[in-house]
Amino acid sequence: MANLTSLDKALLNMMQSNFPLNMYPYKTMADKLGVTEEEIIARIEALKEAGIIRRIGAVLDARRLGFFSTLCAAKVSGDKINEVAEIINKYDGVTHNYRRTHEYNLWFTLTAPSQEESRIIIDELMEKTGVHIVSMPAIKTYKIKVALEMEGDGHHK
Amino acid sequence: MAIINDQDKAILRELQGDLPLEPRPFARIAARVGISEEYLMQRINAMMDEGIIRRFAAILRHQKAGYTVNAMVAWKVEPEQIDRIGMKFAACEQVSHCYLREVPADFDKNLFTMVHCRSEEELNKLVTNMSELLGLEDYAIISSEHEYKKTSMRYF
Known part of the structure; x- marks a missing residue:
């Protein structure tokens, strides 16, 4: 699915920033976009199949739930990095893990029930992987953006 | 909590x-x-x-949605400038996340931004512009080369 139609874009914008929280969310969006509910459901199905929509659901606030999140980084030699990444990936609290272009070349996010727990997991990971891992928790948040604007919407049909 | x-x-x-x-x-x-x-x-x-649910929405894969170039850009910002600069980044359309982080001694760039662009060229231009506009000379563009994992957290 290389080319998104204007309906797809309008739908994606609506679902990212203004998902209707009522008993008939797909019907509500269909009415707003001037198409049928079946059509909306079929488009969403296609957008999921194409991998554009990862999921539809709630994003929870880790801090409000008492959880602790941090960004971790490590300097790993090229021949070991895949293996190290695989060990790190096994942890459920690791949600993002990337190889990056920096001396610190492996970066992952870790969410744990508490800061102490995150420390324990990081220690365990260092022992299992044999690499030093640094933790860079956020001290202050200036922005967490909710949606990416799809260009060319708003004039659907 | x-x-x-x-x-x-x-x-x-x-x-x-x-x-x-x-x-x-x-x-x-x-x-x-x-x-x-x-x-x-x-x-x-x-x-x-109550803010327990931050939002309810479709979560997209940015790359497949046309935002093909994503980079983490970390900036060295003096403590007294942090709030002013953080707010400037927050106002920028292509910046999705901006955090002040506690960083180790060998990594002196404390303000992290996640930047989304449609091309490498656009990204480099944007970062250069920001650097000049905000007077920040010390920064690192830390691009992703390979995605090992990307999921949503399951708390319960």
């Missing part, structure tokens, strides 16, 4: 998954939790008001 009862936990467990693609998806979830659809909608709204 909020205290969450078992019923709300059961609701959140469902909502952190994928919403069913059927005309009344919340009725399905309510049935799984063992509550009425109406009460479920009430609890969702209440937990949004």
Whole structure:
């Protein structure tokens, strides 16, 4: 699915920033976009199949739930990095893990029930992987953006 | 920190998954939790008001949605400038996340931004512009080369 139609874009914008929280969310969006509910459901199905929509659901606030999140980084030699990444990936609290272009070349996010727990997991990971891992928790948040604007919407049909 | 009862936990467990693609998806979830659809909608709204649910939405894969170039850009910012600069970044359309972080001694760039662009060229131009505009000379563009994992956190 290389080319998104204007309906797809309008739908994606609506679902990212203004998902209707009522008993008939797909019907509500269909009415707003001037198409049928079946059509909306079929488009969403296609957008999921194409991998554009990862999921539809709630994003929870880790801090409000008492959880602790941090960004971790490590300097790993090229021949070991895949293996190290695989060990790190096994942890459920690791949600993002990337190889990056920096001396610190492996970066992952870790969410744990508490800061102490995150420390324990990081220690365990260092022992299992044999690499030093640094933790860079956020001290202050200036922005967490909710949606990416799809260009060319708003004039659907 | 909020205290969450078992019923709300059961609701959140469902909502952190994928919403069913059927005309009344919340009725399905309510049935799984063992509550009425109406009460479920009430609890969702209440937990949004409390900030436990930050948002309810479609989560996209940025790359497949046309934002092909994503980079983490870390900037060295003096403590007294942090708030001013952080707010400037926050106002920038292509910046999705901006955090002040506690950093180790061998990494002196403390303000992290996540930048999304449609091309490498656009990204480099944007970062150069920001650097000049904000007077920040010390920064690192830390691009992703390989995605090992990308999922949503399941808390319960």
